[in-house]
Amino acid sequence: MSSVKQATATGADTRLQSHRHLSDRAIQNIFIWPTLILLIAFNVFPLFYSLYLGFTDYSAIARQAPVWVGFENFRSILNDEQLWEYFATTGRYAVASVGLQTLLGFGLAMLVREKFKGSGVITTLILVPMMISPVVVGLFWKLMYNPTFGYFNYLLGFTNPATAPDWLGSRWGGQAVPGLALWAVVIVDVWMWSPFVMLLVLSGLNAIPEYLYEAAVIDRASSWFQFWRITLPQVAPLLLIAILFRTIEAFKSFDLVMGMTGGGPGTQTELIAVNLYRQAFLGQWRTGRSSALAYIILIIIIAVSNLYIKYLNQMRGEG
Template sequence: MTDTAMGRVAEATPPGVARRIRGLSDRAIAWIFVAPTIFLLLAVNIFPLIWTIRLSFTNFRANRPNAEVESVGLRNYQRILTDADVWATMQATAHFLFWTLFFQVLLGFALAWLINRKFRHSDLWTTIIVLPMMLSPAVVGNFWTFLYQPQIGLFNYAVEFLTGVPATSFSMIGEVSLAPWAIVIVDTWMWTPFVMLICLAGLRSIPESIYEAAECDRASPWRQFWTITVPMVLPFLMLAVLFRGIENFKMFDLVVQLTGGGPGNTTTLTSIDLKREAFEKWRTGYSSAYAIVLFVTVFGLASIYVKALNKVKER
């Protein structure tokens, strides 16, 4: 803003307002601008959390708003922590988390390392690789459901070629033992590019002078990889694991689109189980306690992980 424009703004400001503004410190002015955002965050995040905690100690049902609400103490939490089905759901979620993160980190880092070599048309290949993460989960779910179809699914014919099992009698999303792996494959296909981009940023942040110094010391490419590349990319890799771990813990739409939470309960993740309790069985108090248990679990694990990440960054 030019001096002339600033002068016009100052002249247009009422004298009383101008005196009050001049009397405010920079800190007070900063709070004036930040306060609406803080208030909005409190309204959107903190209030629902407090309300959920309150409901978790009651037998409230959302489909019976006029029914008498009774306090049940810690009964909802006790039922959750002693329910074998809940622990089976937790186990299925942990299985999904581990294998998706394992494959996404492995493939994402490998792709980032290859693209960082800057071969011919590397920019074009980067664009092609990131296309899956630009699609919505609904589109990806429908696309892969088509691929998994017994009669026309291209994926099934590939399985028939490798195993000899007739494609018309085989459905990966219909097999109890294979349905979880079907979801792992789809999520890995969709989100490996995200991990690749973060790893690529880490690789390109490493100064070339470090590699030149290592070559002067006659360090082999393999030793450079393990002593320079991996340690310096590790914080980026851990950050990608944190983001994907939190997102996959909340995975819902893709699983429902592919399997609907079946067959059986093999692909029933905690998010799907929570949705059933809240909006199919209408056990709002119980589902509120369930949500708090999941929140504490994610928050606790994420806090421990962030501390480990900070220690890695300080090295």
């Protein structure tokens, strides 16, 4: 072997050794940093930057740098009665929607828990609504609610459009019925998302050990007692997680409402996320103010979520 060849071989070995001796820390960094950089660029940075914008007078379409205004945006939002009305509407929507989804989802889970012929197919069919895009759901429910040709009214027994409810217009027989449009949206949201609650509850029900029920039967416990003392406590943590997810989603509801009512009639279905979009885009482009509003919504969602999580932890502790 010539000296040149020897030198080349020695160099290659050294490189090989250095690769072999890549430290655990280096390997860890190679895996972690790309992910971290992506997270910072697309999650952390926008979060901090939008917080900064919340303290400025800024429009994303104006060729002007943000002007620092301190807490002015937050002050004006918190003093805006109209916005409080939208928050209240969102709260009513969230309570009605999540409440009904919980009841219906739980009921459906109890039903499909029992195995019968075709139960798998029926469970899959029940899950279909939550797999459809909310915009599409909004558009076809808009047609179903139509008082002249929609079949929702027909199924309810209303065949004369003049006397039937106009769900999305909040009218009934020509008379204004405040709140009807909000209920129409709630019905659709319940139709769409009850299967999600059902799915989580079902996984909880399937995890309950059978011996608990067997022991209860031996002790001659009633069905109600079994439900109240075994089923509900065992499923509660998963149920609470379902409620938590649905509450967060209800506060962020946007696409369904925009597709069905656009926030109307008047302001009856103007949820806070719809109004946030209106302020941030749609010709207004009030980027600073809408960033501040987004943070207020975020704080409310975090507060509500913390309440749930605290209760969940408490429940687990007791368990």
